[in-house]
Amino acid sequence: MPHAEPWLERAPLLLRDAVNALLPAPARWWVDSFLDIAVLLGVFGLLFAFLTLAERKVLGRIQNRPGPNRAGWGGVLQPFADGIKMLTKEDIVPRLADPILHFAAPVALVAFSLMSFAVIPYGRHLLALDMDSGVLYFFAAGASSELAVFMAGWSGRNKYSLLAAMRALAQLISYELPLLLSFVPVVMISGSLSPSAIVTAQGGWHLGFIPRWNVLTPWGFAGFAIFMVASLAESNRSPFDLPEAESELIAGHLTEYSGFKYALFFMAEYFGMCALGGMAVTLFLGGWQAPCAFLGFIPSYAWFGAKLLALLLGFIWIRATLPRLRIDQLTRFAWKFLVPLALVNLVTVGFWHLSASWSRGFDPLRWAIAIALVVIPFVAMGRRLSAGLGPRTYRFAAQ
């Protein structure tokens, strides 16, 4: 409906044009870029602040306790109180630490995680950088972040940090592969590495009400599930928070950090979570597309935001629910379960693509075969993974 776009949809464009009209032509590119960066930083900075609050509040609700409720009405000022506290705390650098790497690690981590935001389409007209190989750029930026975790763990000269660095490396090597493999089906179907093209390819509705989102196909659902699990691991969230496993390694790679550098790590964690969530929305959940045709009057960026927030709440919910895996179980899960499943998913999507021209009558058969291709390996490999585990029955001593 490009002819009848509501003004809310075009509001960002109008704003940008208004700013541009004030400026001489040569300055426009610079000011536009600066505006993009400033808006991204502002929006995600605020989102970060309130996400910390939301996480603590939601965890509190799940755990039968109120959560922070002192600063401001219901605790809304808590993020700012935290920020002031972090800024005024002493910054301690251990005497034996490698000072350069110790400083560079949090900075690099935040920088890398911020870079990912450039290529996510937040709305129909909201995209900082429309890049031909944007998805590749996104994962290239994300892949570098574990390097920063390693730097943090290694530079502190703390044994817990060192163990955390080893864990971070093992985790990255294991989970990079399923993460990359899980989005290949999307690229195969939409024939593009550009996020905006991928979102456009998911437009429209089956039968007028079922959205053509990738997640609503067998291969898309499997890919989405693998992507979400791998992104939990990539952003070091529970149950894959091994590098900072607080019950084993104190705080892992964060053990020797204090003050604002410590806060930077949290910022990077939430930024990474937002970026991966945003990419999951883009790749699988239809990006900024509305779920139903008659809801199209709501601006696209609101849909994107709603889907992103739903995913983030899912992240928090998982954190409140699951115990942590052990490092060998973590790598085994990646190599023996996620990677084969992602490879099988490639076969599934190949079949899906080739059978796209099947006529109406064979459509249920196509679905059945695709679902079987996804479900059977899932069940078989899941059985093998949890072999020997199960509830037990207990006997009682004779009286």
Next chain:
Amino acid sequence: MSTLQACLLLSSLLFSIGLAVAIARSSAILVLMGIELMLNAASMNFIAFWRFGPNPEAATGVLFALFAIAVAAAEAAVGLALVIALYRHQRTIRLQEATRLKG
């Protein structure tokens, strides 16, 4: 000096640094890194010639660089596995001390 020559100069300097790393360092890991640098310098040349060459539509330089990256990754994986195997057998990664092929 044209831009292409500047690019080639840059890559040849990087190549010689890589060579110096490979010769001067005694840690097997860093020797491998030096070789990686030399490979990278070669890839830079491919890209430079593609960018400023007469026939950019063929994209041969890009493809060559891609293949070079893939092969470099394989080289790094095997090389570092060799380093670890060497360390297991002889408890050293100093190339000067690793003088035997038998474990």
Next chain:
Amino acid sequence: MNAVLAAIALLILASAGIALTLRNIVRSVILLVVTWFGIAAFYLWAGAEFVAFAQVLVYGGAVSMVVLFAVLLVRHGKAGVAETPAPSGRIVSALLAGGAIAGALAGAVALTPLAPAAGPAPFAPVRHIGVLLLNTHAASLLAAGAILTVALLGGVVLAAGGGPEKEDGP
């Protein structure tokens, strides 16, 4: 445009040069990662964005991890990562060899009359690269895939296989 190239060149050469002289292996490796990022920036500057991102993914994401993992696995002694310096003779010969190669290459580059087509950056969209990869260069792609697979298997066998201590792989 040349200012950008100069900045990239400075980044690449400075980080590689300092990495050459540092004794601390971890710092050396991290500086080399910076070099790789610089090379990716060079690719980006030259308009080959697909290669640039592949470079970052493969080098920044995978190779650097494997290298650092190897450094940690073969950590020896208390200091762990400080390398014993090489004998001065070898350093001199290394510098001589490097300098000679650099001089020869630079001379060759400077003396060769290269008339570049100084047009705008050629466009190499991903789709174009993909089509080329799967049509013209399909055989090379298969070969690269085979090499990677064999290398992966070989790496696993080498790193996890036998040795004096019969233990499970890392």
Next chain:
Amino acid sequence: MIEASTDALLPSPGSRVRPVRDPFHGDLLEVSMGPHHPSTHGVFRMVATLDGETIVRLKPVFGYLHRNHEKLGESTTYLASMPYTDRLDYLCSMTNNWAYALAVERLIGQPVPERAEYVRVILAELTRLLNHTCLAGFLLQDCGASGTPLMYAFREREKILDLFESLSGSRMMCNYQRFGGCRVDPGAHWLAAASRVTEGYGRFLDEFEALLTGNEIMMARTQGVGPLSAKLAVAAGVTGPMLRAAGVAYDIRKVDGYGIYPRFNFRVPLGEHGDTYDRYMLRILEMRESIPILRQALAEIPAGPIMDPKARLRGLRPKAGESYGRIEGPKGEIGFYLVSDGTPNPYRYRVRPPSLINLTILEDLCLGRTIADAVIILGSVDIVLGEVDR
């Protein structure tokens, strides 16, 4: 009963214990976990020697909370030691009190009125619920479940602590038992409140188990981790749920039949593998068995005095002699050994702390496991440092 032998304690020839410096394997990493570590359950230290993340040696170091408990007991009167026993295992002050009262009552031949016996059973089983609930919560916390099971467990713990508070005036340091009975009489209101807590507990356990017992990650983390053989358990003197998880049917409530326990009908669950999952499940099953005991005791409790009117608390001078009083505490056999020389103070006052003795086999359980396993194995041993160090 399985035959005890001491050679199970010595490292066998194929032992996996390795020295820190080993010319063949290179340097191992020695990590000092604790005394300030989030998962050592107090000021406890484990010097773990790691090969990668695998533990090749683990030395427990205690003593950071040593308070000279036994010597204090020998330099003060019998009654004055009672509040100190609260501080041994500060989660289970009621059972500590009872074990100490039992030892003194045996020393002086003091009978206990019927009502007090019932109150003691009620309090001991409530303490068992309290302790096991906390343990399950802490164990899951050690597994990395960010606080949710722990907060659920603490919600139930609060209810029992409220009962203790309304009865004794203190939530944790109850100081409630006396030689020859209990300090104050629980009124009908209190008994009704205890009844309500008892009736609600089954539902809480169902909820807790639905959340956790079938959890795939929980099973993967605990099943097969840190198995304890019955032989080693018996040889090391391990008692309580840990011993029963190893498959040895030994419950002092059945073996000794102290107090009025023979009147109650309850079962003793046994594990088969002796691993962390068994130790966790045994506690859940024991809680389920405690509920009928509580129900029966609350229904049958007779009226009458709570204290033997002829009991003497002050100026107690037992005849020369010795006695040992032990009960099945939530963590295992808690016992007090007293020697009297006829003076107001005991000549020898000795505590048999289940936490300490169960902890001695920690290295055997942790060898060859990863550091993450060591944390949950320690969690499943169930220690309170006040009792370990005394």
